[in-house]
Amino acid sequence: MTLDMRELYQEAILDHNRKPRNFHKLEGTSRTAEGYNPLCGDKVKIYLKIENDRVSDVSFEGSGCAISIAAASMMTESVKGRTLSAVQRLFEKFHALLTDEADAGSELIELGKLVVFAGVREFPVRVKCATLPWHTLRAAIGNKPETVSTDALPLSGRPSLTTNRVREIENKVIEVLRTVCDPEIPVNIYDLGLIYGLAVEPSGTVAIRMTLTAPGCPVAWMILREVDRKVRTIPGIADVKVDLTWDPPWSRDRMSEVAKLQLGL
Amino acid sequence: MRPSQGNGPNQRSPRSPLDVSRTREDFPILKQLVRGKPLVYLDNAASAQKPQAVIDALSHFYSTNYANVHRGIHWLSERATETFEAARRSVQRFIGAAEANEIIFVRGTTEAINLVAQTYGRTHVQAGDEILISTMEHHSNIVPWQMLCQATGAVLRVAPINDEGELLLDEFEKLLHPRTKLVAIAHVSNVLGTINPIRKIVEIAHRHQVPVLVDGAQAAPHVALDVQALDCDFYAFSGHKLFGPTGVGVLYGKASLLEAMPPYQGGGHMIQSVTFEKTIYNKVPDRFEAGTPNIAGVVGLGVAIDYVSEIGLEAITAYERELLAYAMDQLSRISGLRLIGTAKEKAGVLSFVADEVHPHDLGTILDNEGIAIRAGHHCAQPLMSRFGVLATARASLAFYNTREEIDALTTGIRTAIEFFT
Numbered sequence: 001m002t003l004d005m006r007e008l009y010q011e012a013i014l015d016h017n018r019k020p021r022n023f024h025k026l027e028g029t030s031r032t033a034e035g036y037n038p039l040c041g042d043k044v045k046i047y048l049k050i051e052n053d054r055v056s057d058v059s060f061e062g063s064g065c066a067i068s069i070a071a072a073s074m075m076t077e078s079v080k081g082r083t084l085s086a087v088q089r090l091f092e093k094f095h096a097l098l099t100d101e102a103d104a105g106s107e108l109i110e111l112g113k114l115v116v117f118a119g120v121r122e123f124p125v126r127v128k129c130a131t132l133p134w135h136t137l138r139a140a141i142g143n144k145p146e147t148v149s150t151d152a153l154p155l156s157g158r159p160s161l162t163t164n165r166v167r168e169i170e171n172k173v174i175e176v177l178r179t180v181c182d183p184e185i186p187v188n189i190y191d192l193g194l195i196y197g198l199a200v201e202p203s204g205t206v207a208i209r210m211t212l213t214a215p216g217c218p219v220a221w222m223i224l225r226e227v228d229r230k231v232r233t234i235p236g237i238a239d240v241k242v243d244l245t246w247d248p249p250w251s252r253d254r255m256s257e258v259a260k261l262q263l264g265l
Numbered sequence: 266m267r268p269s270q271g272n273g274p275n276q277r278s279p280r281s282p283l284d285v286s287r288t289r290e291d292f293p294i295l296k297q298l299v300r301g302k303p304l305v306y307l308d309n310a311a312s313a314q315k316p317q318a319v320i321d322a323l324s325h326f327y328s329t330n331y332a333n334v335h336r337g338i339h340w341l342s343e344r345a346t347e348t349f350e351a352a353r354r355s356v357q358r359f360i361g362a363a364e365a366n367e368i369i370f371v372r373g374t375t376e377a378i379n380l381v382a383q384t385y386g387r388t389h390v391q392a393g394d395e396i397l398i399s400t401m402e403h404h405s406n407i408v409p410w411q412m413l414c415q416a417t418g419a420v421l422r423v424a425p426i427n428d429e430g431e432l433l434l435d436e437f438e439k440l441l442h443p444r445t446k447l448v449a450i451a452h453v454s455n456v457l458g459t460i461n462p463i464r465k466i467v468e469i470a471h472r473h474q475v476p477v478l479v480d481g482a483q484a485a486p487h488v489a490l491d492v493q494a495l496d497c498d499f500y501a502f503s504g505h506k507l508f509g510p511t512g513v514g515v516l517y518g519k520a521s522l523l524e525a526m527p528p529y530q531g532g533g534h535m536i537q538s539v540t541f542e543k544t545i546y547n548k549v550p551d552r553f554e555a556g557t558p559n560i561a562g563v564v565g566l567g568v569a570i571d572y573v574s575e576i577g578l579e580a581i582t583a584y585e586r587e588l589l590a591y592a593m594d595q596l597s598r599i600s601g602l603r604l605i606g607t608a609k610e611k612a613g614v615l616s617f618v619a620d621e622v623h624p625h626d627l628g629t630i631l632d633n634e635g636i637a638i639r640a641g642h643h644c645a646q647p648l649m650s651r652f653g654v655l656a657t658a659r660a661s662l663a664f665y666n667t668r669e670e671i672d673a674l675t676t677g678i679r680t681a682i683e684f685f686t
């Protein structure tokens with residue numbers, strides 16, 4: 001299993017998915033709300049008891065992916081006993097954790113163990129899985145009978161990058177490309193002129209079009225993979241696309257002055 | 266990639282077997298890396314990828330032959346119209362229709378079905394009448410009929426299926442009444458892969474004087490079609506699942522039925538003459554193609570059909586059948602995995618659920634490996650409840666998929682199951 005997946009599916013999430021807490025019906029309350037995610041069919045029902053503006057008891061039922069079950073389970077644990085305004089604050093912090101770029105340290109402390117959901121931010125399509133139970137909880141607090149649907153929730157995901165940030169990232173990508181070397185010629189692939197196109201989209205996707213010095217190069221995959229892997233580590237990047245092209249074929253006059261000097265040409 | 270060409274002994278051998286490493290070369294998108302890994306595209310039932318020929322055709326058409334169709338008196342419009350109508354003839358040949366006039370261009374399967382519901386349905390269906398569908402229908406072959414029933418007071422009937430996902434023909438026949446006005450049924454299920462015995466279904470329905478609409482969205486890319494041999498009355502499919510552009514699809518209808526149907530939308534091109542008192546509608550198919558159509562889309566669809574025909578549907582079917590058998594075998598060896606849809610006659614769609622892993626999580630983990638599958642209810646919620654699940658994971662094949670890709674899928678699923686248990 002790759003590292004990314006462990007970041008998304010933290011041990012605590014797996015544990016709450018296997019053994020959800022407060023996973024039952026709550027008798028003696030009519031304060032309930034249902035949430036539904038039409039994309040994947042996830043369903044959650046929240047039962048709530050409120051006394052003196054405080055959550056005195058909360059539970060849930062439903063079925064869904066690991067993220068949504070764990071989110072609901074951990075949510076019930078962290079809101080029990082809190083005042084309604086504290087619950088609202090916690091919801092806002094949780095939401096910010098999943099959708100905002102900045103993660104200020106003080107907020108993390110307040111979130112407590114809910115920070116295990118930080119990894120979800122890297123998977124925009126999964127953000128709604130984590131927030132659905134929370135939206136449903138708010139509906140229960142507000143005593144709103146209609147089903148909460150993720151279709152009606154605001155689009156989540158990253159804000160788009162500013163022009164300056166795009167330029168910064170472009171420079172970083174070039175820096176990184178200069179650390180990847182061609183196995184045949186001991187010069188980095190950027191100065192060799194193997195990079196035909198480089199674009200950073202405002203969404204944070206980096207698109208690279210490149211060639212190699214010789215078609216049929218047996219280690220082609222390895223080089224592309226190295227490029228992908230290294231570029232991916234640059235902060236602020238959402239995705240990397242590397243395209244290999246043989247058109248036009250590479251030739252020596254694509255090399256930069258630096259490269260020519262290095263090779264003593 | 267290794268070409269796999271294991272034809273079963275009792276199969277007609279295709280003209281020339283499919284060479285998968287060559288066909289893959291035709292699809293530029295398959296060459297890219299996703300999340301650092303070679304893309305494994307197994308979401309073909311949602312939409313298929315496009316061969317270079319189709320991509321180039323769009324560009325070529327816009328660069329050289331583009332103008333509005335059917336209305337210009339100038340040279341370019343004539344060329345555009347010719348190209349457009351040539352695509353209609355390609356479709357006609359592809360599905361074995363008797364006349365090109367029986368081919369109506371629409372946005373896709375969804376629009377084709379709505380067209381029939383709103384024209385044929387509105388004129389033939391009255392309160393107390395019945396429309397018969399099956400449990401395995403896509404929402405787009407359910408909702409248009411529900412809307413029609415709501416508007417007319419007709420009743421929607423649903424023919425059941427067995428646990429393998431096969432239509433129960435006896436039960437189906439029992440549901441045919443003198444008041445049944447139409448049967449609407451999928452040729453291939455987008456969730457189960459089941460290939461319905463359309464020829465037989467049509468025969469039974471016709472015995473009761475009931476016409477049949479076939480939702481061919483999932484069949485057209487995989488099964489050789491001959492609408493005259495099937496004897497179905499309407500046949501609908503989408504271009505984008507057939508390696509063509511999005512936003513274009515086909516409704517086939519028997520000329521005798523189409524000619525008796527009122528128009529669908531009003532506007533330009535569907536009329537012969539308009540005064541404020543009276544409008545005389547155009548002939549078929551123009552009557553059903555109001556407004557400027559998706560001209561380039563139609564042209565692209567024509568090229569996609571030519572491309573597929575050149576490979577040959579027999580070769581495609583044989584290749585996919587072998588790949589499906591391999592995939593079914595591999596997946597059935599994974600403990601804790603349940604395959605949904607095990608019909609004897611089955612196309613390359615594999616739905617499955619893992620005991621310990623929600624389909625959505627499975628999708629994310631496979632995606633991280635560069636493997637694109639779909640997770641969800643696949644627009645077939647009634648079918649999900651039939652099998653007692655809310656969602657499934659679905660891998661759907663095309664003729665450019667390989668055994669190696671199936672291996673990647675199996676490995677990915679095993680990793681996910683291990684991870685979650």
Ligand SMILES: Cc1ncc(COP(=O)(O)O)c(C=O)c1O
Nearest residue numbers: 373374375403405455480482503
């Ligand atoms: C069986 C079936 N019918 C109809 C449709 C609808 O097709 P479209 O969205 O192209 O109109 C689909 C697409 O998923 C399908 O699989």
